[in-house]
Amino acid sequence: MRQLKPEVVEQRKKDLLQWVIHYYIKNSRPVSSSLIAEESGMGLSPATIRNILQELEDEGFLHQPHTSSGRQPTDKGYRFFVDYIIDVQRLASGEKERIEAQYRDRVEELDTLLSETSKLLSKVSHGAGLVLSPQMRDQRLRRLELIPLAGKNVLAILVTEAGLVRHWPIRLGFAPAARQINVLNRFLNDTIRGCSIKDAQSLVLSHLQKMEREFQELTVLADELLREVGHIVTPDALYVEGADNILSYAEDIGDISMVQSLMRVFNEKRRLTGLLEHELGLDPGFPAAGAQRPRPHVSIGAESGLPELKDLSLVTTTYKYRDRVVGVLGILGSKRMEYSRMMSLVDYLGDMVSRQMSAWEEEDRGG
16 A cells, blocks of 8 residues: 655645635534545545544544534634645735725825725724734824813813823813913924923923023923823724624624623724734833835634633734834734635735825824
């Protein structure tokens, strides 16, 4: 009896595993040896197929839900599949054109860009689109302005160099005069332009302390404003669109309690934000300036670190501003997702967001 070379046996096993996972992703049905013999076109006998399937099950790539049923992929199996196709990502040119058409005339500032991106990720993937905005404390300021409302109330407007816009009401300890507001606005924007938010307060106060006594109230006003800026909370730091699409995968997730737990994760956002910040690598710091944006990263099931996502997969990539990684976007969906297409999609959109932010900077310079 002719013995096959070990590398041929191994390649045949990989080809069969790839076929099984691709079939399962497409049809959501456990795959039997008879089905493989009939439809795979691999030219293997049913006995050979059964032996290979048993080996793949023993090695943890497949499992059999019931004795009489076919096999379906484990997380380890999906990981093999993702690693196998990572070099053959494709996104059709027609799909790229449709994506770019979604952006035209709809993204004039960063908040809108990130919100539209999360919607587009959800729409194209039929999963949940996630986009984490640049972290406010590390942003450099372009403008910080106060607008008087009534009495002790003012409206603060903050614009960062990356195009992030925030506005929020502040109630001060005293009613500022219009002249004080105007003087402070001019002073602030002369002093803090290009300064990071976390450094702005100490910089402004050190300047004010050197000025005449008549600016004492102005110092109090600046102190209150910048304390607010220093503690600013941005509830829209994470944009999530299409969370309800996950409900269509309820059969993959399990019982109703798991679905409810997953929905709580979406509603709270905090843990999802932490997960994406981990992907971003914010701790201990950003990647070095000039570093290339990495390829899409896939977390399958428990690899995400969140128990509620154990039946889902997360595909993420980062986006850049001035050659620095500042945010992350991704798709959360079924383990049966079309991985090659989803990786291409997040990679393409990550590049598009980076290009749009660079285009705004060029427009500002031209202006």
